[in-house]
Amino acid sequence: MNPGQCFKRSIIHGAPPSDKPPPDMPPSPHKSHFLQNSDNERVKVTVRSRPLTKAEESREDVIPVVFVNPDKSTVTVRRKGSFVDYTEFKFDAVLGASATQADVYAVAAQPIVLDVLEGYNGTIMAYGQTGAGKTYTLADVVINDAIQSRVEGIIPRSAANIFEYASNDKNHEYHISMSYIQIYMETIQDLLNPETTNLQIREAEDGGIFIAGVHENAHSSRSHAIVIITVEKKTFSLLDSTNSSEGRRISKGILVGKLFLVDLAGSERLKKSGSEGLRAVEAMSVNMSLTALGKCISARADPSITHVPFRDSKLTRLLQESLGGNTKTSLIINIAPCCDHIQETLSSLKFGIRAMKVGSRAILNFEEEFRVLNRHLQENTQSKDKQAGNDTKSHNQGVNPESHIDAQTNSGSKCSNILDHKGKVSRRAERNILKKSTKEPDFGQDSKDVSVNCGEEEIRELQRAYKKHYVDELQNEKQKVEVVAGSQLMANSAAKVLKSLSVLDEFFTKKCET
Numbered sequence: 181m182n183p184g185q186c187f188k189r190s191i192i193h194g195a196p197p198s199d200k201p202p203p204d205m206p207p208s209p210h211k212s213h214f215l216q217n218s219d220n221e222r223v224k225v226t227v228r229s230r231p232l233t234k235a236e237e238s239r240e241d242v243i244p245v246v247f248v249n250p251d252k253s254t255v256t257v258r259r260k261g262s263f264v265d266y267t268e269f270k271f272d273a274v275l276g277a278s279a280t281q282a283d284v285y286a287v288a289a290q291p292i293v294l295d296v297l298e299g300y301n302g303t304i305m306a307y308g309q310t311g312a313g314k315t316y317t318l319a320d321v322v323i324n325d326a327i328q329s330r331v332e333g334i335i336p337r338s339a340a341n342i343f344e345y346a347s348n349d350k351n352h353e354y355h356i357s358m359s360y361i362q363i364y365m366e367t368i369q370d371l372l373n374p375e376t377t378n379l380q381i382r383e384a385e386d387g388g389i390f391i392a393g394v395h396e397n398a399h400s401s402r403s404h405a406i407v408i409i410t411v412e413k414k415t416f417s418l419l420d421s422t423n424s425s426e427g428r429r430i431s432k433g434i435l436v437g438k439l440f441l442v443d444l445a446g447s448e449r450l451k452k453s454g455s456e457g458l459r460a461v462e463a464m465s466v467n468m469s470l471t472a473l474g475k476c477i478s479a480r481a482d483p484s485i486t487h488v489p490f491r492d493s494k495l496t497r498l499l500q501e502s503l504g505g506n507t508k509t510s511l512i513i514n515i516a517p518c519c520d521h522i523q524e525t526l527s528s529l530k531f532g533i534r535a536m537k538v539g540s541r542a543i544l545n546f547e548e549e550f551r552v553l554n555r556h557l558q559e560n561t562q563s564k565d566k567q568a569g570n571d572t573k574s575h576n577q578g579v580n581p582e583s584h585i586d587a588q589t590n591s592g593s594k595c596s597n598i599l600d601h602k603g604k605v606s607r608r609a610e611r612n613i614l615k616k617s618t619k620e621p622d623f624g625q626d627s628k629d630v631s632v633n634c635g636e637e638e639i640r641e642l643q644r645a646y647k648k649h650y651v652d653e654l655q656n657e658k659q660k661v662e663v664v665a666g667s668q669l670m671a672n673s674a675a676k677v678l679k680s681l682s683v684l685d686e687f688f689t690k691k692c693e694t
């Protein structure tokens with residue numbers, strides 16, 4: 181079991197599959213003007229300027245120096261000491277003091293959430309100086325303690341959106357899990373399991389980043405808080421269109437989308453805040469990791485720079501994929517409108533401008549069918565052994581009664597990113613298939629123990645789907661490589677993949693014959 185998965189809390193284990201379109205199915209994920217799937221995808225940046233607080237309003241010396249124009253998506257900042265000199269910044273979207281939480285969600289979060297439901301990774305991150313409104317934008321905020329009126333931020337809205345969508349979609353089975361961590365003074369803490377501290381960041385086989393061993397510590401405002409929601413969406417195909425009973429469906433595979441919701445700690449100028457002791461140390465730690473984040477953004481924004489210093493901080497290491505990797509990223513720059521914070525505001529706006537230059541390459545995360553088939557075979561063996569009153573442990577090495585759930589949960593980090601956004605088999609996927617097919621030779625080994633309960637027809641169907649998906653795809657890929665690129669090296673590697681796949685293919689063919 182992948183250690184990064186044991187913290188996960190299973191929230192739902194989806195609706196039963198059905199063929200008929202659900203009556204109240206939410207609109208299919210749209211691609212808004214704001215976040216489109218295209219070759220030149222990049223980090224999208226929204227600026228949100230908060231209203232003046234009551235304390236700021238009551239002061240006579242506070243004058244607004246930041247002006248937003250949501251129609252033109254611009255922010256204008258008055259230069260220090262001047263009434264005529266302004267600097268203008270243009271972003272993907274700009275929201276002023278009158279923007280509601282729902283407005284912010286619609287512009288900067290919903291498109292990402294819908295992509296996660298389709299099997300892409302997504303990150304929504306709030307950046308800005310301390311007190312600029314990051315937590316207000318992301319979290320669930322009680323604004324009036326007396327009447328407990330709440331203004332939900334992006335995190336609860338995203339979770340509600342995901343659950344609503346999953347429970348209305350009767351065509352797929354969903355498994356949704358969540359973890360909540362904070363990075364405090366360069367240690368990672370699991371906010372759902374306060375006993376575990378200083379968790380380790382690990383890299384998965386497919387290049388994804390996860391935290392090993394993570395499950396309410398008081399969340400400190402001097403920490404970066406990250407909520408991770410993993411959505412696994414099982415897709416089905418019908419074996420027999422005249423019979424829509426559950427037994428006639430087979431799983432085609434699992435789409436896995438991971439959503440990172442990041443409430444960054446605010447930067448703080450120590451000279452200005454006058455913080456001392458622990459507070460000063462905390463602030464320095466936060467500033468250091470934000471500096472590291474800035475360096476990574478600058479490096480990613482400049483194509484001539486090849487080394488990106490992700491390892492300089494836990495924050496950047498964890499957000500590696502969100503900064504130009506296999507993730508669609510929406511950055512929200514929170515700013516305060518008054519003159520006291522002009523320097524911090526300018527610095528945040530410049531950070532946002534740099535971030536808009538960071539390209540991303542999100543691909544569809546799809547778990548292979550043969551993995552699903554392998555799991556089915558193991559489950560069937562297990563249930564047959566149970567029926568026979570045998571000791572299941574002795575037969576199914578490593579398969580425990582929770583194997584179905586564990587295997588599903590594991591798929592989040594182990595899944596292969598098979599197809600890129602154009603539906604082509606990616607080179608990384610080829611490498612992963614090669615690795616996996618050489619690492620998992622026990623199809624043959626277990627063949628005596630594996631009794632196929634699911635029926636010949638289902639196996640044939642799986643085999644066909646499997647062949648279509650991998651062998652045909654790769655055959656095409658090989659031909660394309662030979663014809664278009666003429667690269668013998670790539671053709672060889674495609675041929676190797678084909679060869680190892682044909683071994684598996686042979687196994688399935690034998691299974692059908694016996």
Ligand SMILES: Nc1ncnc2c1ncn2[C@@H]1O[C@H](COP(=O)(O)OP(=O)(O)OP(=O)(O)O)[C@@H](O)[C@H]1O
Nearest residue numbers: 230231309310311312313314315316317401445446
């Ligand atoms: N859009 C908004 N509308 C109304 N009040 C807001 C808005 N944004 C922020 N505030 C208020 O401003 C104050 C500071 O906001 P918040 O705590 O979210 O800042 P922060 O950036 O998360 O700060 P820190 O980095 O210190 O955690 C809070 O009292 C919050 O309620």
